[in-house]
Amino acid sequence: MPDDSPALAPNIAWQVDGVGRARREAIAGHRGAVVWLTGLSGSGKTTIARAVDQILVERGIRSYVLDSENIRHGLSRGLGFSLDDRVEHIRRVTEVAKLFADSATILFVAAISPYRWMRRRARDIIGGDFLEIHVATPLEVCEARDPRGLYRRARAGEIADFTGVSAPYEEPVDAELVLHPESESLEQSVGKVLDFLDSFNILRLPMP
Ligand SMILES: Nc1ncnc2c1ncn2[C@@H]1O[C@H](COP(=O)(O)OP(=O)(O)OP(=O)(O)O)[C@@H](O)[C@H]1O
Numbered sequence: 257m258p259d260d261s262p263a264l265a266p267n268i269a270w271q272v273d274g275v276g277r278a279r280r281e282a283i284a285g286h287r288g289a290v291v292w293l294t295g296l297s298g299s300g301k302t303t304i305a306r307a308v309d310q311i312l313v314e315r316g317i318r319s320y321v322l323d324s325e326n327i328r329h330g331l332s333r334g335l336g337f338s339l340d341d342r343v344e345h346i347r348r349v350t351e352v353a354k355l356f357a358d359s360a361t362i363l364f365v366a367a368i369s370p371y372r373w374m375r376r377r378a379r380d381i382i383g384g385d386f387l388e389i390h391v392a393t394p395l396e397v398c399e400a401r402d403p404r405g406l407y408r409r410a411r412a413g414e415i416a417d418f419t420g421v422s423a424p425y426e427e428p429v430d431a432e433l434v435l436h437p438e439s440e441s442l443e444q445s446v447g448k449v450l451d452f453l454d455s456f457n458i459l460r461l462p463m464p
Pocket residue numbers: 295296297298299300301302303304325366368391401403437438440441442445
């Protein structure tokens with residue numbers, strides 16, 4: 257639904273989608289959704305999202321990955337990792353994600369999104385299309401993997417506000433799915449996400 261809060265530009269009206277969500281989904285043959293993966297840096301959000309996305313696209317499903325890091329190269333360029341900047345970054349990611357769901361796309365958002373209230377706000381804005389997956393790799397495992405050496409640099413004081421080291425990560429309490437990449441293979445995690453999408457009837461539409 258349009259946001260009717262007082263607009264900075266008061267003569268802006270909500271422009272209606274002529275095709276409509278239901279028609280878009282009927283043609284796609286599946287629902288639109290936002291599958292939000294949260295977890296520590298190096299937990300496997302990107303790896304898992306990309307692996308599932310690859311399978312879905314090969315099946316002819318409209319799927320896409322919105323990686324928080326890529327958004328920081330464009331739409332969120334100029335935003336850093338202070339609390340204010342993280343909030344604004346996630347707000348932008350959320351609003352874009354909502355549009356993808358409306359376009360009948362299954363969108364995987366890979367974003368640390370470290371605060372519960374931050375993800376709660378995303379859930380509130382996106383509504384019933386929002387599904388949260390906690391990629392629950394423990395800090396010690398992420399730190400041991402340290403694929404880009406970021407934990408090492410954060411421990412050395414070279415990176416400020418690094419989640420899990422010098423900034424908090426609040427584990428989800430209401431995630432629809434929890435993955436444990438520290439004790440399951442990538443294939444197992446991918447299988448769980450596919451089963452999960454099925455269980456929420458994302459991959460097929462209800463009978464008319
Ligand atoms: N079972 C697994 N599932 C996912 N990733 C795994 C698994 N086992 C090992 N890895 C490795 O863990 C790392 C996770 O990196 P990835 O960039 O996907 O994480 P991320 O959560 O997106 O982190 P970042 O916040 O740094 O982007 C990769 O190097 C990947 O190869």
